[in-house]
Amino acid sequence: MVFGAKIFLLIAFCHILRFETYTCALNESKKISSVHSAESGKYTFLVTGGYRPTQDTLTKHLVSIRGPKEIKSFGDNHFCGGSIISPKVILTAAHCVCKRKTRFLKEPSKIIVVAGTPKRCEAANTTQIMKVDRIVRHTYYNPKTLRNDIGILVLQKPIHEDGISAQSINLTLSLTPYSTVCTVVGWGRVFYNxxxxxxxxxxxxxVFEDSYCSSVTKKFAYGMFCCGDIYDHQRDSCSGDSGGPLICNGNLTGIVSFGIGCGTPNTPGYYTNVSSYIDWIRKNDSKKIRPEILSILANIFIGINVV
Incomplete structure (x- = not known):
């Protein structure tokens, strides 16, 4: 009876998510009324650990990174997640801001950032659609090994942070102990394909021990860690979650980077370790101040002339 009930709930959950996908195009704020389905391929693994909390306290830190144009409806151009680390700066994965399987950056005009919208397919009063001014990826990002998989989007205008629908998140500054329970938030596929x-x-x-992470794949290297659930391998991030946050103790600890399928037995998800890149983030999270601005500031605050 218990097993049968679990199967019933699992099937019901699948149908609910399918219904959501098909009704994305039907929200009243859209110009196009045709229905778009994101479903493709064979369904293999259900990410059974996925849930929606009674009180959503983390989605405010999350943004949807999208292509510049909708295909048929609002939200169907989503391809990655990201985290708000300041009103004008989004932290994400390098593979989200580079052209497919290369180190070449996408053009800022080819990316938009959507904040303040927990529902991917529905624009709300709090939804903010932001243009990108500048893109940065780590100098030593390797698309084959996914080492240094970290990037930054600097926005043209700041996100309005109300603390409810959109809010910056603090960064984890030190290594996170093994066995720490963390949370991934995103709009990734609900099961493989x-x-x-x-x-x-x-x-x-x-959070798993490094020795286990390295035993699963040769890609494991400095600046990474891996996570999963030893009792339920299907608790995992999936494509579409890439670049999004792994939050531990309320701070941004990891960036969704890669995995072997989604929820595959004995294969954890791999994350960029934010604490390993604090100096890089601080160096690249804002524009360089122009020399003339430095001169003005010096005259005002120091009272000297800068040559």
Missing amino acids: GPFPNQALYVNVS
Whole structure:
């Protein structure tokens, strides 16, 4: 009876998510009324750990990184997640801001950032659509090994932070202990090659020891860590979650980087370790101040002339 009930709930959950996918195009704020489905391929693994909390306290830190134009409806151009680390700066994965499997950056005009919208397919009063001014990826990012998989989007205008729909998140400054339970938030596929959800999903995973992470793949290197659930391998991030946040103890600890499928047995998800790149983030999270601005500031605050 218990097993049958679990199967029933699992099937019901799948149908709900499919319904969400098909109704994305039907929200009243859109110009195009045709229905777009994100479903493709064979459905293999359901990310059973995904859930929606009674009180959503983390999606405010999350943004949807999208292509410049909708395909058929609002939200169907989503391809990655990102985290608000200051009103004008989004932290994400390098592979989200580079052309496919290369180190070449995408053009800022080819990316938009959507904040303040927990439902991917529905524009709300709090939804903010932001243009990108500048893109930065780590100098030593390697698309083959995914080492140094970290990037920054500097926005043209600041996100309005109200503390409810949009809010910056603090960075983790030190290594996170093994076994710490953390949360991934995103609009990634609900199972391998499955549809993208409308409303952001949460999944809880634990930080694994480096020795285990390195035993699974030769790609594991400095600046990475891996997470999962030893009791339920299907708790995992998936495509579409890439670049989004792994939050531990309320701080941004990891960036969704890569995995082997989604929820595949004995294969954890891999994350860029934010604490390993604090200096790089601080160096690149804002524009350089122009010399003339430095001169003005010096005259005002120091009272000297700068040559």
